[in-house]
Amino acid sequence: MYDVIIVGGGPAGSALGSFLSAAGIKNMILEAANHPRPHVGESMVTSSTRVFKEIGFLEVLEREGFIHKYGASWHPPTGKEFAIEFAEFPQEGIDQNYTYHVDRSKFDLLMLKHAEQRGTKVYQGVHVKQVLFEDGRAVGVRAMFGDKEVDLQSKFVVDATGRNTLLGNQLKLKVKDPIFDQYAVHAWFTGVDRGNERTADFIHIYFLEIERGWVWQIPITPEITSVGVVADKKVFRQSFSNQEEYFYTTLRTNVMAEHAMRNAVRINEFKVEGDYSYSLSKFVGNNFLCVGDAARFVDPIFSSGVSVALYSAKYASERIRVAFETGDFSEEALKPYETRMRGGVGIWYEFIRLYYKLLPLFTHFIQSKEHRLEVLRLLQGEVYDRKDVPVLDAMRKYIESVEKSDSHLMKSRLTDIPID
Ligand SMILES: Cc1cc2nc3c(=O)[nH]c(=O)nc-3n(C[C@H](O)[C@H](O)[C@H](O)COP(=O)(O)OP(=O)(O)OC[C@H]3O[C@@H](n4cnc5c(N)ncnc54)[C@H](O)[C@@H]3O)c2cc1C
Structure with missing residues (x-):
């Protein structure tokens, strides 16, 4: 017993x-x-x-x-890289400025x-x-x-x-989950170009020009890199007949991802994950x-x-x-x-929803002096026992102002994700 x-x-x-x-x-x-x-x-x-x-x-x-992970880097389809380093915001009870892949x-x-x-x-x-x-x-x-x-x-x-x-x-x-129905295809590769030395061992996220689409690039060993393509499941259902085609065609919608993968050689089978958001x-x-x-x-x-x-x-x-x-x-x-x-987990979920609601807002916030550290704090996983998270309120307000405006530059980037 x-x-x-x-x-x-x-x-x-x-x-x-x-x-x-x-x-x-x-x-x-x-x-x-x-x-x-x-x-x-x-x-x-x-x-x-x-x-x-x-x-x-x-x-x-x-x-x-x-592998030590010192930060994270995002690549919009335009090609510019936005990186954060964990060292920017020391965390209570943690005396190293990296985590792991x-x-x-x-x-x-x-x-x-x-x-x-x-x-x-x-x-x-x-x-x-x-x-x-x-x-x-x-x-x-x-x-x-x-x-x-x-x-x-x-x-x-x-x-x-x-x-x-x-x-x-x-x-x-x-x-x-009433909103998310994501579909991921991933595998390990050698020969991935991890970019400049400073961010080579960061996680790299490439935004794709498809619904809720992104690519992860995660270093597993000095030679092996995990690469995964994620998008709303209907993207796969509507346009692709097999996983390999889905993987490469969608990945190429980001020029930086395509560049990173130009000499990549797959070393194991593609794996699929679907229907994964729920409570x-x-x-x-x-x-x-x-x-x-x-x-x-x-x-x-x-x-x-x-x-x-x-x-x-x-x-x-x-x-x-x-x-x-x-x-x-x-x-x-x-x-x-x-x-x-x-x-x-509710704070993670809220952050994720606002992120997908208006993608450029995330890069805007991580570049802003006012919000950068608070976004970083979330990205580090500091989500428990918090009474309020002002940066999420600020993101929400910003989205509302874009929704109300007729001429805001980000207006066309709003998605149909409900945030109420
Ligand atoms: C596409 C995708 C990408 C992800 N990327 C990341 C990432 O980069 N970083 C991150 O932190 N998380 C990521 N995750 C999430 C991560 O995989 C999980 O959150 C994590 O593995 C959860 O750990 P767990 O112990 O709860 O479950 P698991 O790791 O799944 O472990 C569950 C265990 O239970 C065993 N088991 C299942 N059923 C039974 C049974 N009936 N009897 C006995 N044993 C059983 C299984 O064999 C398994 O070993 C990702 C998930 C997905 C879908």
């Missing part, structure tokens, strides 16, 4: 395992895959550093030589091993079929160990199954909660996913600790976790 069964050993599940073991709460991770396994989501934001430090994982990241198969394996070293019992290759309930409370899981179906009991269950959303599906809690109608219930992508997923334009996974693990562990201290595992007792996560 374990105190907590964590279903899923991605960043959220592994970080939670590390936190719970440190708190003396006996926990087990059941992971369907056998790591190392590939995964999308290779670029971090700096707020993640705080959590890595807390669970003692920073040393591992340094030891393994993951990672090969997720290696990173996720290391995170899982780290949790194991700190006391988590880890089973890989174990697919959990369902969470078991009695009298409205989660009491364990039904899992496949090889071809054997086994029921395991626990006082508490955590869903960390990522976009598989085990509990979201089982309890019909999943609500598809669960609740993140917690009696004796269970959901962390990371299993709770909510927002568009990845600002590389927020792993940071959200890590912070949800941190905040979930704090609430679970209180529950074990008080003996109260009720939905009500767990609600503060949900409120905190909804607040943080």
Whole structure:
């Protein structure tokens, strides 16, 4: 009998395992895959550093030589580069001015091993079929160990199954995002021209002249670069018959992206991600909660996913600790976790919506003396426990003024994204 069964050993599940073991709460991770396994989501934001430090994982990241990410760079189709460096805005509790780009198969394996070293019992290759309930409370899981179906009991269950959303599906809690229906095709390449030395190891985002379209360029090793093309799914449906054509044709709508890829050689298969924005109608219930992508997923334009996974693990562990201290595992007792996560991810979502509403506004704001640091603070992932975010109000006001004007230069760039 374990105190907590964590279903899923991605960043959220592994970080939670590390936190719970440190708190003396006996926990087990059941992971369907056998790591190392590939995964999308290779670029971090700096707020993640705080959590890595807390669970003692920073040393591992340094030891393994993951690429240091000092900033981010945006390329509108016009060809001009706009870059930010994290060093411009030091963050409380973080004493390095960079974060990391990672090969997720290696990173996720290391995170899982780290949790194991700190006391988590880890089973890989174990697919959990369902969470078991009695009298409205989660009491364990039904899992496949090889071809054997086994029921395991626990006082508490955590869903960390990522976009598989085990509990979201089982309890019909999943609500598809009303706005975003993005479609991504990505692969690894050698021979990508990463541009000038100062920004070569930044993440590069190229804006495309298609609906909600952009390209990511993420250095994975000195030689290998991850490149992904993202756009509204209907762009793919309406105009393309295969992924390769979609990838190259849309990428070429930005001359800088085309230039960066002129000598690139693909070294693995194209992978596709679709239908990925949603939220669960609740993140917690009696004796269970959901962390990371299993709770909510927002568009990845600002590389927020792993940071959200890590912070949800941190905040979930704090609430679970209180529950074990008080003996109260009720939905009500767990609600503060949900409120905190909804607040943080809600800020990311708002930022993303305003970004897509009027693309030139983002580059305008990161160049403005008045707003640059506040935008940077968001890009670093400082979104939790904030009462207000004045820069989002300022973005909203600016958009309203463009909407009202007949002659504003940005008027034709407004999209139909609702921002009310
Ligand atoms: C196109 C795209 C680009 C992205 N880019 C970035 C980026 O640059 N930076 C960033 O930070 N994030 C990015 N993300 C998001 C990032 O991939 C996720 O937010 C992150 O991986 C979430 O971690 P997690 O632990 O919640 O879930 P996951 O990493 O998905 O881990 C879930 C684990 O659960 C296991 N599992 C699933 N079902 C079961 C089951 N039934 N039983 C047992 N185990 C199970 C899976 O095998 C998996 O290992 C991107 C996402 C997309 C779609």
